[in-house]
Amino acid sequence: MTRPLTIALDAMGGDIGPDVVVPAALRMLERRADLSLILVGREDVLAAKLAALGASGRAGIVIRHATQVVDMDEPPASALRNKKDSSMRVAINLVKSGEADACVSAGNTGALMATARFVLKTLPGIDRPAICTTLPSVHGSTHMLDLGANSDCRAAHLLQFAVMGAELVRAVDGIERPRVGLLNIGSEEIKGNDLVKEAHTLLSKTDLNYIGYVEGDGIYLSPVEVVVCDGFVGNVSLKTSEGVAKLIKHYMSEEFRRNLLTRLAGLIALPILRAFSQRIDPRRYNGASLLGLNGIVIKSHGGADVLAFENAIRIATIEVEKNVPQLISRRLSSLLEQRLAS
Template identity: 45%
Template structure:
């Protein structure tokens, strides 16, 4: 299954999710490999089904080429299960570009949404915040940023439980005159939108908890997110180096171990499972390639919350309301199971 530690971690995480959340899961990939892993966890009796897919998309493959040539890839089979109503969502730790492209092409985009966006959950001083876009759209128009704000607002409210999410627009200054032409126009529209828009936020403000939703294009979002991840890892590395230099430091670490453990948990991406692709006609959660068992389990939990809170229905309705669209609403895919696709290239 998808990821650097596949199929072991995806299968183990799925088993945990089935046990803890009662999730009905469909594991998509090479049947024999999945069966071997399931046997290690005594998964008999759990609501887990296997759907065989003979092909896999490599992490370095072109998403478009893979979609055209690999008709029986696990991500394509998983997306088809969602489209046909056999599954309610898809979780993958595989090739991010392939997952995005395949879900968009197979399941389609929600009516009224111009660009789906990747939405990351990032901790701040007051709780979790959502950043979008973090990589799906490098170049954006003002209307795209406005739609990202709407989708982020709804995700924060419905999945994270923030009552009235504060929406901030990433820029180089707080004043509405700051930023480029795209962000200035987006600011003008967001100021009149029925959202709790607090204005521009700067890079130094994203961790102080003043905004629950940070809106930016995919270029800024992706670079910022990776810089944050790297900074967190570097801080932990520096701390370990200093602690190892003296006995007193080691003793202090032993006494402060619970605090360090809580700190690490707050900055661990595994706590939130993966990033949702918002704006598509599916609950699609994309996990880090190196996802742990806990990350996979939590990705399933996030997907369950996404489906139960009808996030796509709410995005659909709110986007149409804000953009004053009048097109009739198409039925959304449903179903009681989730497809967890497999992208393992091992034979």
């Protein structure tokens, strides 16, 4: 008998912890009764939370005790050294031992990346794992990486990110040859820094569907499925996007609240404004993949709510079902062979 698809959840991680993770797990189980979810964290807290939600002994959910919690601002080195029984570490251990197929954590990104890398190791051919997320686009969606794991990169790393991103999109979205773009600037005088130029040369030699440079607006407007950049630039771009979206929301709400008439118009337009808000709702995009590891680890936003965390669990299940790490690994070996042969 094969065991069901199993996801370990760092139930103590994130700004909110069990109050988000436990209800999100229960919601996910309502959708997919075939899953097995392991809540990792303090047993007393988690049992009480399940009981409070009337879900003690619910099929498909088990608690795995872990005594410690990694703080949101704890340095990764400290988490690695001093938090060997943290909910985060134990959840990752479950992936390592094969008891879980993937884990999801809303905890401290740095600690998660460092711990996952230490416990699971990187795939052969990958120097550095990267953080990858889906972003909305006028053409559907774009995957962007790295979003902050590596703030200083070499060109070879960007090449590895491109391979990982392309395999992820191929597996998850079923696009055979996803278009890969390299994030660059459009200022005519320079056209990029040395890193980007070197990565461009490397990418042009692969059999990836590499379409060349993409500017910042291209993430959202260009027909491209994977956008590659170093983690500093990727993180700034991602956070900038959040800022613009919030500013626009702020302006819109100010305009509709200007006076009685505008409020009335807002009331009439409410269903449309709601539908619109849902489309740009960042919770729908919550769940970033830590790619390049020997195992599936999904990072949820620290401030994720129930809906957002549930989405992160859903992404984990998809990556398990599609065997993403194995696909990346296979692709890397074939790239390596091509190079040896040439």
